[in-house]
Amino acid sequence: MGEVGNRIKKYRLRKGYSISRLAEESGIAKSYISFLERDQRKNPSVETLKKLSKVLKIPLELLMVDEERESILEVLDDEWLGLIKEAKESGVSKEEVRNYIRFIQYNKWHDNKDSKNPEK
Structure with missing residues (x-):
């Protein structure tokens, strides 16, 4: 200390x-x-x-x-720390959090790709 x-x-x-x-x-x-x-x-x-x-x-x-x-x-402010604690107490694994982050990143990438390519 x-x-x-x-x-x-x-x-x-x-x-x-x-x-x-x-x-x-x-x-x-x-x-x-x-x-x-x-x-x-x-x-x-x-x-x-x-x-x-x-x-x-x-x-x-x-x-x-x-x-x-x-x-x-x-x-990490108190809100982030609280969310992490809540996820952990709810039994959410680190891998599930990583998968969720990848899912969000994919959706953002996909939405960005579609907005640049409106022909779809």
């Missing part, structure tokens, strides 16, 4: 929050947030991260993952 302080700072700044405002809204001491951001405290509790992510309106996972996974999660 070595980069957690950098992530907290990045999302705080994106939100346009000062450390004081984040501290006030999260109920976490301003000095503790400052220590985290400056990497002087390295392992905040999950409870602390939950409070911060709630105020910053980001998924908790964004504060806890490595850079590669972070960039993936940034693309």
Whole structure:
């Protein structure tokens, strides 16, 4: 979790929050947030991260993952994550999702082909 302080700072700044405002809204001491951001405290509790992510309106996972996974999660907003979770809970397999994506791509390609070739 070595980069957690950098992530907290990045999302705080994106939100346009000062450390004081984040501290006030999260109920976490301003000095503790400052220590985290400056990497002087390295392992905040999950409870602390939950409070911060709630105020910053980001998924908790964004504060806890490595850079590669972070960039993936940034693309997936809560609605996408909810749809993925719903599909998984409904028993939809990854292969079924891939097949559905191929089906949609084929339909788009076919519609595009037909619009360029109106003689059909």
